[in-house]
Amino acid sequence: MYAVIKTGGKQYRVQPGDVLVVEKLDGQPGADVAFGDVLMLGDGEAVFVGAPTLAGASVNATLIETRKGEKIKIFKKKRRQGYRRTRGHRQFESVLRVTGITGEGKSATWDGTVDLTTKAVLDARARNLRGVAEALAPAAVPAPAKPAAKAKPAPAAEAAATEAVAPAEAKTAPARKAAPKAEAGEAKAAPKKAAAKKTDKDA
Numbered sequence: 001m002y003a004v005i006k007t008g009g010k011q012y013r014v015q016p017g018d019v020l021v022v023e024k025l026d027g028q029p030g031a032d033v034a035f036g037d038v039l040m041l042g043d044g045e046a047v048f049v050g051a052p053t054l055a056g057a058s059v060n061a062t063l064i065e066t067r068k069g070e071k072i073k074i075f076k077k078k079r080r081q082g083y084r085r086t087r088g089h090r091q092f093e094s095v096l097r098v099t100g101i102t103g104e105g106k107s108a109t110w111d112g113t114v115d116l117t118t119k120a121v122l123d124a125r126a127r128n129l130r131g132v133a134e135a136l137a138p139a140a141v142p143a144p145a146k147p148a149a150k151a152k153p154a155p156a157a158e159a160a161a162t163e164a165v166a167p168a169e170a171k172t173a174p175a176r177k178a179a180p181k182a183e184a185g186e187a188k189a190a191p192k193k194a195a196a197k198k199t200d201k202d203a
Contacts, residue, residue: 034061
């Protein structure tokens, strides 16, 4: 079963269980919201159209959060005048979970549980920003246990340890053998160049 409702000057087609983003509505998170401007109801092949609304029909929803939407940029320019202006705007919007539709002797409800977790918390969890998620929803994300810090040894103890290790390493290191020196009398003879062969032109 579905319905077409009107709110904030716009029309929305909804079903039980849908998440709906509409213009800002009054109320705290978790509050019940009822829409009386139902323009059309549909149940299978049966369709009921209002003139302009259906009497006695309503759509019930639960308010999840009220937040700011995506930023839009407004850019103005007058050519050859050096005039440029850039502005931004974020419209307030409300997020709803549709829980039931009633009208024309029929009704449909959603049996699930409404989760009031906001989009900011979900985004922080997706980016692994645990601190931000805890600040926005302290009970939603448990704080991780911090590992115990290791105690650093004193500088004097470190110096003593290095002094104790240094002589032991010197004793265990194998002694290098001195390279044999060439005697003064022994000189390496330079290789003789092969004599060039005489040709008829040289003669």
